[in-house]
Amino acid sequence: MQPLPLPLHALRGLRALLNGFSQIFLQSHPGCGLLVILALALGAPHLLPGALLGGLGSMFTAHWRGYPRADIEIGLYGYNGILLGLLIGAQFSWSPAVPLLILISAGLSSLVLAPWMRRLRECRWLPAFTCPFVVLGWLLLWLATPLQLQLLAAASPAALPLDWSNGLAALARGLGQVVFLDHPLSGLCLLLGLLLADRRCACWALLGSALGLALALYQGWPEHSALAGLYGYNGALAAIALSQVHRTPWLPLLGIALALLLQPGFSALGLPALTMPFILACWLVQAGAESWKRTVKAGAPARRTQ
Template sequence: MQHLPLPPSSRRGFIGLLSGFSQILLQSHPGCGLLVLLAIAAGAPALLGGALLGGLSSMLTAQRRGYPQADIDIGLYGYNGILLGMLVSITFAWSPTLPLLIIVTGGLSSLILAPWMQRLRERHWLPAFTFPFVGLSWLMLALAAPLQLQVQPSPLPLLSDLDWLNVVAAPLRGLGQVIFLDQPLAGLCLLSGLLLADRRAALWALLGSASGLSLALYLGWPQHGALAGLYGYNAALAGIALSQVHRRPWAPLLGILLALLVQPGFTVLGLPALTMPFILACWLINAGQLLLRSTGTMGGRTSED
């Protein structure tokens, strides 16, 4: 039987969807996205449907709204929807409302991201990163009771033994936690995707995740959480994001530290941290750099006057 080639529009959409999966790791690389997709399919197949539905709804919303096709092609209108689809699937018990909730929140993530990106480019706003995902996730959790959504209890990490195998696997588990998985195989898939897209980013991701483990154990944070990678994923994302903008190591190192120090504060606030510590760390460093540049420019003008 002869296989007909996919039409260009379908091929383009498929590549855009894979790029959306790679944008979870702040990359635009279909091969990286495919490895992220495989990590979900192998590690948590029950989450795959929600991830695909969320990614497609956010992409289709962007297309219907006429947002720049170049942004859609590189996955910028996919990753927030993918994360929302996975979060809904893992957080709430199944009901007929869940697919509709994924579609709505995926579409809303694009509606939030578009004006933000426009202001980023025109007025130099701070980047949104995964803020649409975080904000909509907090809103869903707050509205769970009115929407009659049953929150499933999160399984507690079972890791407790501080042996060499758990310590070695913990940084990979930290990478896997980016997509809600505490499995070393998932982390290995994500690390392979990063190596395929950007080796420097892969090294910073691994360093960030390992730093989360080290600091958590040093400060006496819950050991089971540290070994499960719960303190690694925000630091890993901060390392990736800041290493792409700053060639000198001080910025990603500081971002990793800030993400780790900010994360416990969300427990005090009674909010799930999700990826907000990584976002705040990057915002603080970017805002500080903009302030220094502004101060330097003003000082230069003053000296010239």
């Protein structure tokens, strides 16, 4: 079998990279990935080089290790590296070590993800989602001082009046915060990308962001953080993930609620939440649903014998 010509290799690589950007929102759609890149270019262009470098680093590591080509092409070995590139670009001042740090962490994310995916398929493990990104991100933030990395000063969300226009903008910001963006136009690009990939998931993502905003305001959590979308992105991700698996609305709604209720706990632990509330919420809902199915199946023969 003859190898593919170089232009075809480049096109396949570009498609895989775009799919990696879309997999941040649990999609595999190059058009959605392109709109994620556009959202970054509009909202935080300085983060885009790190995201591209992280995506390429995780993909090349997967190719080097000989992981399944189909998984690479649909972006499964791209999104954790992209998120790590975004996190490093958003948290650390520029230095010559930063690109190397992005490449190493992105490569490690692929090395962590591969055995997890094997266990998922062979032993029905819970899905990894963005767990490699979260764990490696926490590790990087903890190692910042030993590695002599200078953390950027955390920018406080701007104080905005609570009105309809800022409320609607907060829904878009809830989507944007998935990729560290707080510009409403960037959030709108992401919503368009989701609509292009899966209209049902787009509606659920918007609902997850809206419920996050509503709960934050109802509970009296910081209003400026709520309007910046910081309580919307985990709910949006949980809504997307669970709505893809469960057709009934109750389990995605439960996942949204769990993600929102878990998020403040990470501040109490002194950890940035990142996307861990979304991951834990999905794991709890999925484990609970599987346990319920097993209970129902075990009870069915007993009822028939009575």
